[in-house]
Structure formats: structure tokens, C-alpha cells
Amino acid sequence: MTTPPETLAPLAKALAHPARLRVLAALGARGECLCGEIVEVVGLAQSTVSQHLKVLREAGLVTGTVDGPRTCYCLSPAGIAHAKDAFTSLFDDLHGHACC
Template structure:
């Protein structure tokens, strides 16, 4: 069965899914922590956030499923880092999307 979301083009759907992954302040904070460290981080993410380990793990899972971070197993823990290619691609997609809105908005006078 097709959903309403399936009726949009793949690029629009991908942008929406990644935007949804960014739509929580904890996930944005996690991305900032990973960017500031510029390395794979295992358990230290929890130390930088006012959240329980289980909550951080759920947010990490969402970010990983969206393709924005990578996770590798290191013994009993998983180490995370930003995935630079999808982040750059998402930035380009957002730039293109908002440039199109700006262009259209420039010609509107309501």
C-alpha cells in the first residue's frame, strides 16, 4: 500500500527524512559534540548531555538511520562520528531547496 509520502520524489523524501532526524534538540547537540571532537566517540557523549544513556542511544540510532553519523563496534561499546559525505550532501540539498524558496519569495508581493 502506498502512503501519501510515497507520492513525492525521492530527493524531497530524503530531505524530509533527514530533516526529521534533525528535528530534536538532543540530536542537534549530539551532532555538535561529534563535530567538536572531530573523532570517534564512544561513551563520552552521555557525559556532555543532560540525558540518560538509553535516551542518547535512541537519538544516536535515529541519526545513524538517517545516515548522518557512523557507528563502529569497539569491544563492548559503539563509537560514533559524523559521516561527512551525507552531511555535505544534506547541506547542499538544503541550500538548493532554500535558494529556490528565496527566488520564488523575491517575486511575491503579498
């Protein structure tokens, strides 16, 4: 495996929840930073959305900048590219041998 499991696991965790995928999709579709709108788009409580954003930030997929009393979030182009490369590497290493 080219990409170590220690690198893939946090990325897989970050992508393993539908709400986090909705957050990523909203940020990608918008192409700009979102502040309070993320709560509206995802349809969850602010505290829940904050927890999901924390996981996405820790995985390097999202960045946040403070704008007054709010934090605005954007996709991290470098983080997204890294995740894409890491998972491509994983799946390229799997050859899908038939066993049954």
C-alpha cells in the same frame, strides 16, 4: 524542488530535536569518535541517547563502529555534505516572494 521531499524529510526529522543537534555539535567539535562521552555531553539517559543516535545513523549523518562492548560514533562526512547540499538546494529553490 531539486531535492525530493523523500530525501529531505528524514534529514529534517534527524535535525528536528535539540538533543540530536547537541550530539552532532559534540561530534563536530571533537573531530574524532566518541563512545560513552556522548551521554555526558548530551546529559540524557543512555537509552535516550541511543535512540537519538539511531535516528542520526538512519539519516546518514553519523556512523558507528563497534569497539569491544561499546559503539564509537563519528560524523559521516559524506552524510553531512549530502544534508548540506540537500538543504541548500531546497532554500535556493525558494525565492521568498513577499505576499502580505
